[in-house]
Amino acid sequence: MEEQEITVSLSTQKKEKPKSDELQFGRIFTDHMFILDYEEEAGWHSPRIIPYQPLTLDPASIVFHYGQTVFEGLKAYVTKSDEVRLFRPEKNMERLNRSNDRMCIPRVDENLALEAIKKLVSIDKEWIPTAPGTSLYIRPFIISTEPYLGVAPSRSYQFIIILSPVGAYYEEGINPVRIAVEDEFVRAVKGGTGEAKTAGNYASSLKAQELVSDKGYAQVLWLDGVEKKYVEEVGSMNVFFKINGEVITPELNGSILEGVTRSSVIQLLRHWDVPVTERKISMEEVYEAYQRGELEEAFGAGTAAVISPIGELAWKEEKLVINDGITGEIAKKLYDKLTGIQYGTESDPFEWVEVVK
Amino acid sequence: MEEQEITVSLSTQKKEKPKSDELQFGRIFTDHMFILDYEEEAGWHSPRIIPYQPLTLDPASIVFHYGQTVFEGLKAYVTKSDEVRLFRPEKNMERLNRSNDRMCIPRVDENLALEAIKKLVSIDKEWIPTAPGTSLYIRPFIISTEPYLGVAPSRSYQFIIILSPVGAYYEEGINPVRIAVEDEFVRAVKGGTGEAKTAGNYASSLKAQELVSDKGYAQVLWLDGVEKKYVEEVGSMNVFFKINGEVITPELNGSILEGVTRSSVIQLLRHWDVPVTERKISMEEVYEAYQRGELEEAFGAGTAAVISPIGELAWKEEKLVINDGITGEIAKKLYDKLTGIQYGTESDPFEWVEVVK
Numbered sequence: 001m002e003e004q005e006i007t008v009s010l011s012t013q014k015k016e017k018p019k020s021d022e023l024q025f026g027r028i029f030t031d032h033m034f035i036l037d038y039e040e041e042a043g044w045h046s047p048r049i050i051p052y053q054p055l056t057l058d059p060a061s062i063v064f065h066y067g068q069t070v071f072e073g074l075k076a077y078v079t080k081s082d083e084v085r086l087f088r089p090e091k092n093m094e095r096l097n098r099s100n101d102r103m104c105i106p107r108v109d110e111n112l113a114l115e116a117i118k119k120l121v122s123i124d125k126e127w128i129p130t131a132p133g134t135s136l137y138i139r140p141f142i143i144s145t146e147p148y149l150g151v152a153p154s155r156s157y158q159f160i161i162i163l164s165p166v167g168a169y170y171e172e173g174i175n176p177v178r179i180a181v182e183d184e185f186v187r188a189v190k191g192g193t194g195e196a197k198t199a200g201n202y203a204s205s206l207k208a209q210e211l212v213s214d215k216g217y218a219q220v221l222w223l224d225g226v227e228k229k230y231v232e233e234v235g236s237m238n239v240f241f242k243i244n245g246e247v248i249t250p251e252l253n254g255s256i257l258e259g260v261t262r263s264s265v266i267q268l269l270r271h272w273d274v275p276v277t278e279r280k281i282s283m284e285e286v287y288e289a290y291q292r293g294e295l296e297e298a299f300g301a302g303t304a305a306v307i308s309p310i311g312e313l314a315w316k317e318e319k320l321v322i323n324d325g326i327t328g329e330i331a332k333k334l335y336d337k338l339t340g341i342q343y344g345t346e347s348d349p350f351e352w353v354e355v356v357k
Numbered sequence: 358m359e360e361q362e363i364t365v366s367l368s369t370q371k372k373e374k375p376k377s378d379e380l381q382f383g384r385i386f387t388d389h390m391f392i393l394d395y396e397e398e399a400g401w402h403s404p405r406i407i408p409y410q411p412l413t414l415d416p417a418s419i420v421f422h423y424g425q426t427v428f429e430g431l432k433a434y435v436t437k438s439d440e441v442r443l444f445r446p447e448k449n450m451e452r453l454n455r456s457n458d459r460m461c462i463p464r465v466d467e468n469l470a471l472e473a474i475k476k477l478v479s480i481d482k483e484w485i486p487t488a489p490g491t492s493l494y495i496r497p498f499i500i501s502t503e504p505y506l507g508v509a510p511s512r513s514y515q516f517i518i519i520l521s522p523v524g525a526y527y528e529e530g531i532n533p534v535r536i537a538v539e540d541e542f543v544r545a546v547k548g549g550t551g552e553a554k555t556a557g558n559y560a561s562s563l564k565a566q567e568l569v570s571d572k573g574y575a576q577v578l579w580l581d582g583v584e585k586k587y588v589e590e591v592g593s594m595n596v597f598f599k600i601n602g603e604v605i606t607p608e609l610n611g612s613i614l615e616g617v618t619r620s621s622v623i624q625l626l627r628h629w630d631v632p633v634t635e636r637k638i639s640m641e642e643v644y645e646a647y648q649r650g651e652l653e654e655a656f657g658a659g660t661a662a663v664i665s666p667i668g669e670l671a672w673k674e675e676k677l678v679i680n681d682g683i684t685g686e687i688a689k690k691l692y693d694k695l696t697g698i699q700y701g702t703e704s705d706p707f708e709w710v711e712v713v714k
């Protein structure tokens with residue numbers, strides 16, 4: 001692929017930046033955005049950074065009707081020495097292309113995409129919040145723009161990157177959450193789109209999430225769509241259980257998203273010589289371990305919260321209170337190490353960090 | 358709900374209309390569109406017909422990221438005496454609201470939506486093509502417009518209706534198609550969104566469709582996502598098998614879309630005293646019937662093609678040629694009766710037709 005130059009058109013009107021301590025998740029956006037166009041004949045072309053602005057799309061655009069779209073999520077962090085850092089961004093771009101394959105969207109040049117992220121973050125660098133736990137959330141996404149009502153892959157697309165300064169996921173730092181095991185609704189099934197980061201998986205999760213929220217739970221724990229027996233994910237995170245000294249996470253099976261934080265957790269645990277296994281694990285097995293007093297910890301892992309300890313797990317008529325409802329040792333250690341690497345206060349043994357010049 | 362007046366702003370520049378014999382499906386749109394807005398505080402408000410124009414949306418709008426969207430599809434037909442007719446439009450509006458429930462979208466006023474369809478079709482009446490088999494395709498859809506990257510139901514929406522003059526689905530009238538049974542990819546699963554008309558179901562079908570197209574098949578026949586054993590749908594149609602005099606269609610199970618044509622077919626068959634059963638039916642059973650010489654017909658039923666006979670069904674290593682690859686008697690009779698009712702050449706015993714004044 002030919003090298004493509006990213007053109008830049010700077011905003012003349014700068015928006016007011018939010019206070020670091022008033023930040024929420026994903027509600028405020030920076031001054032600029034990145035766009036790359038695709039048409040069948042031209043391929044991906046015209047990479048450009050422009051002022052943040054509305055998209056203008058034909059109402060018949062395929063994305064509105066058939067949801068042919070993929071996205072990614074990662075963060076930029078600023079260190080005390082004012083260095084801007086990304087965490088394993090190349091993993092996100094690899095996954096973006098895997099999602100593209102599943103959704104019949106043409107692959108993007110991962111190097112160009114990475115360069116676009118860095119250039120955009122560097123232009124909107126002043127938007128990166130500095131308070132502890134805050135960061136700049138980066139949302140690359142691709143939408144299908146052909147105005148056509150036939151059910152077929154689009155012949156035109158836009159690859160867009162937007163940035164949002166976000167607060168600490170938990171205002172008071174890492175804190176256990178209450179999770180309900182979902183036994184009616186299904187997020188994804190083998191043969192479906194569960195391992196792709198695509199809109200439909202999230203749309204289908206809204207109803208279950210709404211119902212458990214009404215009962216006071218933060219998220220649902222998804223079971224497999226076939227037998228409703230095996231653990232898959234928690235909310236939009238991967239999930240880990242520590243049972244009798246061993247950390248277990250569901251193996252990738254086609255319906256589970258391959259999280260970047262998930263793979264980092266596995267690598268760190270191995271580095272620390274903590275036994276970690278990727279395999280099928282049923283709720284029955286989790287419950288039995290709990291009854292034997294061997295369910296030592298449970299936690300979610302994802303870009304937004306990094307590590308999210310599970311303090312209580314509601315399953316059928318049972319309520320499993322895990323580690324007395326407080327954050328476990330491994331969860332805390334992983335959270336500290338991962339955020340330490342991200343914010344530059346811990347060593348980075350695997351060279352996960354990429355510095356934005 | 359208070360009666361809301363639909364305001365009309367007519368286009369000053371009329372587009373050129375396509376020739377009736379050059380029409381494709383869903384590529385050309387009429388001069389006007391309908392929009393209705395929703396915000397949490399105001400509810401659905403400001404129904405209006407305006408010139409067909411692009412939508413202007415924040416790039417963070419939920420629809421682009423999490424696919425919270427629903428749609429419908431129906432047609433307007435013009436008779437030889439210049440009467441404009443809709444086919445069971447109230448069924449589509451009922452289904453739209455069922456889809457809304459599943460996707461956490463606020464319900465729309467079905468009467469207002471029907472009035473909007475009629476008013477819009479009547480304003481763009483000259484766009485309804487008159488050649489045999491042509492019609493005006495009506496696409497109501499709802500998109501989530503809140504600029505927010507959290508995974509949660511949107512707090513704002515737009516309900517939009519666009520119109521597209523479409524050609525006969527089969528240029529040479531009703532014609533059998535070749536279908537491949539899909540045994541890797543899954544369209545939907547119980548507990549998922551299969552019975553809702555929402556983007557994600559269609560996005561997840563693209564890959565399988567692309568792979569079978571390459572092998573010369575028109576569509577895939579979807580099996581259930583749990584056991585990959587029971588027949589669900591064909592492409593984006595419901596499916597029927599005639600075995601030893603009895604017509605069988607998969608029963609609604611949560612992952613099958615409840616088609617308006619499906620229900621009309623069942624009603625007509627009962628009216629004609631043809632035995633018709635809604636139940637689980639496995640591909641094994643279809644194959645065994647075929648081997649015994651009892652698989653007399655197979656066909657799909659949906660708004661786009663009305664009735665689509667299946668001439669060949671590829672399953673594993675087998676190729677089932679059904680009714681010598683020609684259109685069966687029941688499929689033909691259903692097609693003639695349904696299109697006859699739609700175009701006003703046949704009696705309408707169930708009062709399915711709604712005339713647009």
